[in-house]
Amino acid sequence: MNIVVCIKQVPDSAAKVVAEGGQVTWGDAPLVLNPWDEFALEAALVQQEASGGDVTAICIGNETAKEALKTALAMGCSQAILVTDPALSEADSQAVSHVLAAAVKKVGNVDLALFGKQAIDSDTGVTAAQTARCLGWPILSSVSVIKAEPGSIHVERSIEEGRQIVDCKLPAAISVSKDIGEPRYPSFMGIRKASRATIPEWTISDLGIDAPKAVVRWPELINPPAREVTTEMISGDSPQEIAEKLVEKILGEKVL
Amino acid sequence: MSNKILVYIDQYKGEALPTSWEVLGAAQELAAKLSSEVVALTLGQDTQAVATQAFKYGAKEVYYCDDQTLADYRAEPYTSLVAKFAKEQSANVLLFPTTTRGRELAAMCSIDLEGGVLPDVTALEVENGRVIAIRPVYAGKLLCKTYCETGPAIITTRVRAFKKPAEDSSRSGTPVRYDPVMTETEIQSKVAGYSQAEAGVSLTDANVIVSGGRGVSNNPALTPPAGLDEKASEIWRAQEGFKLVGELASVLRGAVGASRAAVDAGYVPYSHQVGQTGKVVSPDLYIACGISGAIQHQAGMRSSKVIVAINKDVEAPIFKLARFGVVGDLFTMLPPLTEAFRKKMGK
Numbered sequence: 183m184n185i186v187v188c189i190k191q192v193p194d195s196a197a198k199v200v201a202e203g204g205q206v207t208w209g210d211a212p213l214v215l216n217p218w219d220e221f222a223l224e225a226a227l228v229q230q231e232a233s234g235g236d237v238t239a240i241c242i243g244n245e246t247a248k249e250a251l252k253t254a255l256a257m258g259c260s261q262a263i264l265v266t267d268p269a270l271s272e273a274d275s276q277a278v279s280h281v282l283a284a285a286v287k288k289v290g291n292v293d294l295a296l297f298g299k300q301a302i303d304s305d306t307g308v309t310a311a312q313t314a315r316c317l318g319w320p321i322l323s324s325v326s327v328i329k330a331e332p333g334s335i336h337v338e339r340s341i342e343e344g345r346q347i348v349d350c351k352l353p354a355a356i357s358v359s360k361d362i363g364e365p366r367y368p369s370f371m372g373i374r375k376a377s378r379a380t381i382p383e384w385t386i387s388d389l390g391i392d393a394p395k396a397v398v399r400w401p402e403l404i405n406p407p408a409r410e411v412t413t414e415m416i417s418g419d420s421p422q423e424i425a426e427k428l429v430e431k432i433l434g435e436k437v438l
Numbered sequence: 439m440s441n442k443i444l445v446y447i448d449q450y451k452g453e454a455l456p457t458s459w460e461v462l463g464a465a466q467e468l469a470a471k472l473s474s475e476v477v478a479l480t481l482g483q484d485t486q487a488v489a490t491q492a493f494k495y496g497a498k499e500v501y502y503c504d505d506q507t508l509a510d511y512r513a514e515p516y517t518s519l520v521a522k523f524a525k526e527q528s529a530n531v532l533l534f535p536t537t538t539r540g541r542e543l544a545a546m547c548s549i550d551l552e553g554g555v556l557p558d559v560t561a562l563e564v565e566n567g568r569v570i571a572i573r574p575v576y577a578g579k580l581l582c583k584t585y586c587e588t589g590p591a592i593i594t595t596r597v598r599a600f601k602k603p604a605e606d607s608s609r610s611g612t613p614v615r616y617d618p619v620m621t622e623t624e625i626q627s628k629v630a631g632y633s634q635a636e637a638g639v640s641l642t643d644a645n646v647i648v649s650g651g652r653g654v655s656n657n658p659a660l661t662p663p664a665g666l667d668e669k670a671s672e673i674w675r676a677q678e679g680f681k682l683v684g685e686l687a688s689v690l691r692g693a694v695g696a697s698r699a700a701v702d703a704g705y706v707p708y709s710h711q712v713g714q715t716g717k718v719v720s721p722d723l724y725i726a727c728g729i730s731g732a733i734q735h736q737a738g739m740r741s742s743k744v745i746v747a748i749n750k751d752v753e754a755p756i757f758k759l760a761r762f763g764v765v766g767d768l769f770t771m772l773p774p775l776t777e778a779f780r781k782k783m784g785k
Contacts (some may be wrong), residue, residue: 311545397554425774437722
């Protein structure tokens with residue numbers, strides 16, 4: 183089974199993200215592989231170990247995004263490709279998914295396209311489904327279990343009401359949930375291999391498509407209003423007394 | 439030129455998700471500002487009752503599709519139908535609830551309709567006839583003001599971010615039946631079944647959430663049963679601790695949440711995790727027990743209306759968000775708190 187994993191590079195989840203002049207800043211916090219995508223990579227590598235085939239990591243971004251691709255290589259991906267083009271600097275999720283779909287087609291013979299649940303910067307969580315639609319493939323999102331059979335897969339996915347078990351023909355696209363299993367750490371050999379790897383760069387014209395036009399605009403990022411809260415510490419002579427005071431206070435907020 | 443707002447009513451096994459009515463409420467507010475009309479659509483099997491119920495929440499025009507191919511949600515037949523319907527109605531705004539289904543459908547419809555998707559928005563405004571959405575990004579560390587320049591604006595609204603309109607039983611109407619667009623043989627996937635959902639209130643819908651952190655395994659007064667190794671003893675302790683959390687949640691008819699540390703340590707399943715890599719929640723009351731309040735946890739709960747923190751460490755960052763704080767041991771605090779609520783709420 184040949185698998186493509188679409189990954190993204192994002193500011194670290196512990197970064198102090200602040201808006202300045204309507205734009206995002208995160209100081210000197212590092213850019214990392216999107217944490218959700220680590221689960222997608224893990225799922226892909228588990229499938230590869232079970233049934234062979236190639237795992238290709240694809241990332242849209244500029245030169246710095248190669249670091250995220252190197253992490254993917256170090257984890258064990260067969261190859262990594264950077265899609266980079268100045269025309270993509272303003273790309274929205276629609277444009278990104280058209281480009282990813284074209285890249286998946288260019289890789290060729292792909293059975294499964296895997297994605298993380300969402301990117302922790304834009305938090306849209308729509309790229310997997312959009313890319314699937316561009317490819318004309320079914321989408322299975324929030325998947326926690328994947329069992330591959332020739333030509334089809336059997337998955338469990340989380341929905342609001344519990345878990346749905348789905349059989350699906352390949353090719354298909356999947357977004358992976360955190361309970362697929364803990365992502366592996368890059369091995370020493372993997373890191374060495376990744377550091378020596380040359381990562382091919384594809385431009386929009388290499389993909390044989392026109393630069394997709396962005397539809398969505400985000401003129402302004404703002405800092406959320408500070409949470410105006412006066413913390414009242416509750417104390418007393420016994421846990422019972424504190425508990426009773428606290429209950430009165432909470433009931434006084436009229437939210438129950 | 440048509441000027442319609444399409445609302446997708448999400449349902450499961452013939453029952454509407456309450457957040458669907460929030461979407462209908464948001465749509466009516468937008469419609470008033472845009473001088474447009476709201477049309478609601480629901481799909482599945484045995485959906486006529488849901489469609490009829492939509493009138494009571496203010497819908498004037500309701501369509502429904504009731505077909506065996508739609509009995510189980512699958513993205514392809516649902517998307518094809520919603521997109522076709524949106525084109526026929528020339529809808530320039532589509533609204534979905536941010537559920538697993540709603541988000542997927544919005545995403546896929548954006549490709550079919552050549553529009554833009556604005557997911558998980560918490561506020562909607564109209565400026566010069568254009569819909570402007572506010573959506574949290576970077577796990578709520580920032581808010582993004584965003585809109586679609588061309589094509590329909592395809593929006594999903596965050597659960598509990600918009601007010602549910604009051605149900606008015608005097609309203610009624612007759613929904614219009616709509617035909618499915620895909621046949622079973624054209625659909626690539628089949629739903630083989632469902633595994634048992636966990637009992638209890640869903641986190642994202644809950645009015646009250648009581649959450650436990652790593653601290654729930656630290657009760658010194660407990661002696662684990664003999665024969666458990668170190669990790670098993672820790673899990674046993676944690677489960678005893680989560681029983682206390684669960685009892686308080688149950689008295690308040692709320693859901694049980696957990697910090698990432700508690701989930702990663704194997705104390706509770708991932709479905710309980712609140713935070714940046716878990717669920718984002720905004721209940722009316724959030725009680726954090728033994729949770730220090732790492733920035734990633736805050737990202738998932740900071741929009742809760744009233745936050746209460748119980749923690750041994752007076753320096754814990756969670757206290758900065760809390761309306762009420764108790765510096766103390768959760769094992770001594772939770773039982774009397776549960777009891778005190780039981781007395782008050784029992785009335």
